[in-house]
Amino acid sequence: MHYLSLLIYTLAALTEIGGCFAFWAWLRLDKSPYWLVPGMASLAIFAFLLTKVESDFAGRSYAAYGGIYILSSLGWMWIVEGNRPDRWDLIGAAICVVGAFIILFGPRPN
Numbered sequence: 001m002h003y004l005s006l007l008i009y010t011l012a013a014l015t016e017i018g019g020c021f022a023f024w025a026w027l028r029l030d031k032s033p034y035w036l037v038p039g040m041a042s043l044a045i046f047a048f049l050l051t052k053v054e055s056d057f058a059g060r061s062y063a064a065y066g067g068i069y070i071l072s073s074l075g076w077m078w079i080v081e082g083n084r085p086d087r088w089d090l091i092g093a094a095i096c097v098v099g100a101f102i103i104l105f106g107p108r109p110n
Contacts, residue, residue, distance in 0.1 A: 002105055005053045009065050012049040013072035019043035021076070060103060067093075067100025 022039025025031040055061035071093045074085045085093070 002054070005055075005064075005104060006068070008049050008052050009068040010072065012046050012065065013069045014076075015042045015046040015049065016069065017073055017076045019046060021080070064100045064103040067096035067098075067103075070096045 019039045019042035022035040022042065026033055026035045026039075050061060050065065053061045053065070055064075074089050074093050077083050077089075078085055
């Protein structure tokens, strides 16, 4: 079941980054305010997706999501924005992903 959580986290990260990028495009790249319509929809989907992760506590779910978000953000920077992550980006992301995996896959008492 935790592997399904990883898929949900990945989809959530893409929708969150896409929604936030819509605001970035509007405010920093002088795009039309109409970019906010799909951006807000994307952010709503993001919030919905996080409720689908198997976790007894919202805080634990959000904490584990953080590492996946960081890795996904660097992927966005590379694929969408054309800026390849440097070694420090990758080292930092690896540390965060290890932390997310510990939170997500760590043994919990029944």
